[in-house]
Amino acid sequence: MCVKTITSFPESSPAIDGAVSLFNSNNGRLLLIADAKEITARRTATASFLATQLLAFKKWKNEQKENAILTILGCGVQGRAHLDVFTQLFKWNKVKKKKR
Numbered sequence: 001m002c003v004k005t006i007t008s009f010p011e012s013s014p015a016i017d018g019a020v021s022l023f024n025s026n027n028g029r030l031l032l033i034a035d036a037k038e039i040t041a042r043r044t045a046t047a048s049f050l051a052t053q054l055l056a057f058k059k060w061k062n063e064q065k066e067n068a069i070l071t072i073l074g075c076g077v078q079g080r081a082h083l084d085v086f087t088q089l090f091k092w093n094k095v096k097k098k099k100r
């Protein structure tokens with residue numbers, strides 16, 4: 001059994017914090033408490049990549065792939081996680097990052 005508790009304070013940096021609690025589903029014992037930021041960052045970036053692959057990359061012609069530009073809006077926890085996943089799993093012609 002697993003519970004994720006998240007706080008979201010857009011004016012704080014980072015905006016999201018929280019904890020993941022894992023329990024043994026046979027006896028209810030607490031097994032671990034983990035930082036939710038890292039798990040949320042990796043989960044969300046991986047889900048974004050899979051969705052992009054299904055909705056875009058798979059349909060692109062070679063010319064579109066060769067000219068592809070990745071633009072990251074916001075360079076916080078999610079921005080960095082998305083940059084990691086998207087540059088490791090796809091080849092870009094150019095990468096742009098927009099900070100505040």
Ligand SMILES: NC(=O)C1=CN([C@@H]2O[C@H](COP(=O)(O)OP(=O)(O)OC[C@H]3O[C@@H](n4cnc5c(N)ncnc54)[C@H](O)[C@@H]3O)[C@@H](O)[C@H]2O)C=CC1
Nearest residue numbers: 013014015016040044073074075076077078079098099100
């Ligand atoms: N769909 C999902 O499962 C998830 C969605 N989120 C959402 O993703 C967003 C980002 O979350 P985090 O990266 O964890 O927050 P964060 O606080 O780590 O990063 C946000 C970044 O955006 C930048 N920023 C704010 N306004 C900007 C602007 N106008 N132009 C450029 N950069 C700007 C900030 O300077 C900061 O670096 C939030 O809206 C959060 O709710 C976060 C986690 C999971």
Ligand SMILES: O=C([O-])C1=[NH+]CCC1
Nearest residue numbers: 004006008016040044
């Ligand atoms: O799924 C999630 O963990 C979150 N969605 C928006 C903020 C955190």
